[in-house]
Amino acid sequence: MDTQALAAFLEVADTASFSKAAERLFLSQPAVSKRIATLEAQLGRSLFDRVGRQVTLTDAGRALLPYARRALADIEDGRRALSQLSEKVEGRLSIGTSHHIGLHRLPPVLRAYTLAYPDVDLDIQFMDSEVACEAVLAGKLELGIVTLPTQPLAHLQSRLVWPDPLSVVVAPAHPLAGLKKPELADLAEHPAVLPDEATYTHRIVTAALTRHGLTPRIRLATNYLETLKMLVMIGLGWSVLPRSMLDQDLIALPIRELALERELGVVWHEKRTLSSAALALLDQLPAP
Template identity: 70%
Template structure:
């Protein structure tokens, strides 16, 4: 089967929309429809039911989808393996990373990488670390530069790059700002603004508090650490942020029984042949 036909099929299956698939593939909607029609003609079965604006997978599509993904992945692995035979570092490198890492950790590394490997086209996706790990496992991204999972994920290899100590912070006029030390229970008596419950950072904090027998009163949750910093600064509540984000808009609170840290680093699929570009970027990243 033509890989272009399979790519169109996967895009429609994952987005549930011919229009969104066309946007993803940088094609017109008629071009995507034509490719789906050609694939349906090849296999002799309909792949999608179109009822109004709803697109749903047929049984044939659900059967084909994992094989199509595997086929494209193996072809991409073959291309990477062949590109390494002559030592070339080029092609497209797809990376998923969080906004915080992209803003605060990656710029010097990416700057050096683009200077040394100008033939590589970087395809950077900013997303939650948890989603980036899922995308790497699904074969959609080659590398993730993320907050590392708190528990190992099957088939996902990881390498720590940056240790990232976490601290409890409040606004300068917060009642806790005048305390030299605070217990976890005293902390939990005040409202918090925290990373979303699905994030690794949230889990690190809540597990530490659970060990002390307390639960935080979460007033608001968001995935963006810069937003959390702003919310803390205007007095909406306390939070946990990377130590590197501390400035004069915040006050660090000493909670002796809470020693929090997350690890930032690389993730990749253990069964994926990494491209020369991916290996080159990995070499530029420090070992944590």
């Protein structure tokens, strides 16, 4: 059974779409369809029902799914285990990271890493931290360099790399910027622009505000912190951003009741073997 066909099967099953699976695999849609057709011919079973634009697993597809995941995970574990037998650090290393970490934290780490290990083929995928953690658990990524989950996830190991203190911020012309001693109650009187509710950062911020009895009036939410910064700068509302993003275009409000911080770090699957390339990157990451 072709592992490439199994990989295509898993992507179609996960995305419920041949076109989205093709995008993830960097293939054309006909190529993905051909791999699925080959697999169905080998098994003598139809794996997907295709009704209009909807793609759903058949009974045979649902039965195959856990075995396909296990088979590809075992093959990948074998590849990583074999890489540790060589003194040379090489091969492919798949990493998922957020745009913010990729822009503001990783460049010096990856610059030093690629100089030290030029034979490693880095596959860096940018995505939300929550998606990266799920991809590590599913075996699609070896490491995630992400905002660490607010609650432990089963089988996901993590290590803190960068403490990331947060500040409530506004534009210099915002009414809150003129207050000498802004308080939480003042925030409730003005709209906010915050990270999307599905993100770990949103959960950290709203949990802290809820503890003080404040429900923010959210005007707009987005996954990208750089976009949030722009929205604050044009006066659309207050927000909570990493202190590392502060500059002359933002005013940090000294609200004594709030001490906000998130943790940035690395995650991996506790039951999967790490390749020599992954172990070398873990060593390269700074201590907090």
